[in-house]
Amino acid sequence: MTVIGNPHVCQNGGNDCNDDNISINPGTEELYNGVDDNCNGEIDEGYCTCSSCDDCEVKLNDQTCSVVMLTASIMNYPGSICINTPQAFNNKIFDCMGHEIDGTGSSYGIYLYGKSRNTIKNCIITDWYRGIYLRYSSNNNIANNIVNSNNYGVYLYSSNGVLEENEISDNSIGIYSSRSSSTINSNLVCGNSRYDFYAYRSNWQSSSGNNNNCSVPDGWNDNGKRGCTYRCSDMVHIF
Ligand SMILES: [Ca+2]
Ligand SMILES: [Ca+2]
Numbered sequence: 001m002t003v004i005g006n007p008h009v010c011q012n013g014g015n016d017c018n019d020d021n022i023s024i025n026p027g028t029e030e031l032y033n034g035v036d037d038n039c040n041g042e043i044d045e046g047y048c049t050c051s052s053c054d055d056c057e058v059k060l061n062d063q064t065c066s067v068v069m070l071t072a073s074i075m076n077y078p079g080s081i082c083i084n085t086p087q088a089f090n091n092k093i094f095d096c097m098g099h100e101i102d103g104t105g106s107s108y109g110i111y112l113y114g115k116s117r118n119t120i121k122n123c124i125i126t127d128w129y130r131g132i133y134l135r136y137s138s139n140n141n142i143a144n145n146i147v148n149s150n151n152y153g154v155y156l157y158s159s160n161g162v163l164e165e166n167e168i169s170d171n172s173i174g175i176y177s178s179r180s181s182s183t184i185n186s187n188l189v190c191g192n193s194r195y196d197f198y199a200y201r202s203n204w205q206s207s208s209g210n211n212n213n214c215s216v217p218d219g220w221n222d223n224g225k226r227g228c229t230y231r232c233s234d235m236v237h238i239f
């Protein structure tokens with residue numbers, strides 16, 4: 001088709017790959033929506049999906065995947081670690097999209113050794129020796145997960161990061177911290193049989209946080225509080 005005269009240009013968001021849509025332009029973030037949002041000629045680049053432990057490890061190790069989404073629940077994964085510190089797992093989002101990663105009472109659900117700046121969200125992690133285990137890992141964000149029925153729910157060793165809006169319940173120990181400084185906000189940490197919060201030698205280092213729900217805090221204090229802001233018996237829905 002030959003275009004004569006000036007091409008149609010909208011007042012907003014024009015002169016790019018979609019002149020009729022202001023939200024589609026080269027400066028915008030690519031979304032997982034089946035269209036090329038950032039006008040680079042690729043649709044949904046950076047988003048990858050996986051449906052098994054091995055598959056997720058491959059995608060988390062793939063430099064072209066910046067967001068890895070779990071599309072199916074994994075039940076009774078036998079013996080070994082499900083997500084075992086993939087080499088390239090840095091600066092990524094691992095989004096379980098509400099699916100479950102369930103073990104058989106041993107090993108670890110998600111294990112990161114020396115990994116940083118990741119977000120792990122929307123996962124249900126159950127029936128592991130350690131549900132989420134961060135070791136020498138910094139600036140990771142654990143958010144909106146349900147971590148239930150493990151020996152240790154979230155196990156932090158020489159790591160710092162953020163735990164936010166997780167439900168960490170019915171484990172033996174909910175949050176275990178050793179040599180770690182974390183920001184811990186708005187978590188529901190209840191019904192854990194030994195401790196809700198537990199730090200090695202009761203040393204929380206420079207950890208701090210607020211608006212948590214717990215009953216057995218082992219020296220953990222929300223900012224300006226003694227113990228958690230809410231006790232489990234308060235039944236406060238904090239998120
Ligand atoms: Ca546009
Ligand atoms: Ca694109």
Ligand SMILES: [Ca+2]
Pocket residue numbers: 030031032033034035036037043044045
């Ligand atoms: Ca897109």
Ligand SMILES: [Ca+2]
Pocket residue numbers: 075076077102103104105126127
């Ligand atoms: Ca199981």
